[in-house]
Amino acid sequence: MDFGSQAVLVTGGTKGIGFVIAESFLAAGADVVVGGRAEPEVLPSAGGRTARFVSADIRDAGAAAALVEQAVGHLGRLDVLVNNAGGSPPADATTVSPRFVEKIVDLNLLAPFYVAQPANKVMQAQETGGSIINIGSVAAIDPQPGMAAYSAAKAGLLVLTRALALEWSPKVRVNHITTGLIRTESAAWAYGEDGGAAVAELIPMGRMAVPADVANTCLYLASDLASYVTGADIPVHGGGEVPARYVLTRN
DSSP states (O other): OOOTTOEEEEETTTSHHHHHHHHHHHHTTOEEEEEESSOOSSOOEETTEEOEEEEOOTTSHHHHHHHHHHHHHHHSSOOEEEEOOOOOOOOOTTTOOHHHHHHHHIIIIIHHHHHHHHHHHHHHTSTTOEEEEEEEEGGGTSOOTTOHHHHHHHHHHHHHHHHHHHHHTTTEEEEEEEEOOBOOGGGGGGTTTTTTHHHHHTSTTSSOBOHHHHHHHHHHHHSGGGTTOOSOEEEESTTOOOOHHHHHHOO
16 A cells, blocks of 8 residues: 555554554555654654654643644644554452543543544645544453453444544544454563463464554555545454353363
């Protein structure tokens, strides 16, 4: 895919999945800005070019708007926004503090909205419009223990995607990716002592996803191949999980 002359903003683009998403757009010819709270030692690079970094805590609406403004200042326009920043450590719903819940909802639901609003304003003014991609989680439809606040926030992000697609079409397309377990350093705690071998056996595709699986889906959704796709949710989770009753009885 050729994204030459296109401008892309990736939140949470300094590590993990976001880093690879940024690299993939750079490799496809796009100019990229990555947002994050702290500048990393190494920025995404590909094709002889390196992403620009803008510091922002997008849980603050003003900071989110400033991130978009600075990205447009660097790139001259904005064609693609990937709302990738998010995540949560596990927490017991019985004892979790209100402050923790607020922070998780702020990061995983409100922050994407705060970035999408000014991005939409820029894209609506462009002849070619734009594309917004929200990175969600299978936790939105299949909650796991210890992830109550995160699951609720991600469920909200999925519905928010559909609502924004309804309101911002036809100029701006808004889509959602439901991710499963991804092999990243930050998620290593979830793999187990066998490096994820047992977990992979529960996935119909026989492996956990890697960040490139998500990045490739972003490229599709941002491309002309998806010019009629908006309000969609693409599951990138290898088919989900084999039902527990089958696992218990197949041997």
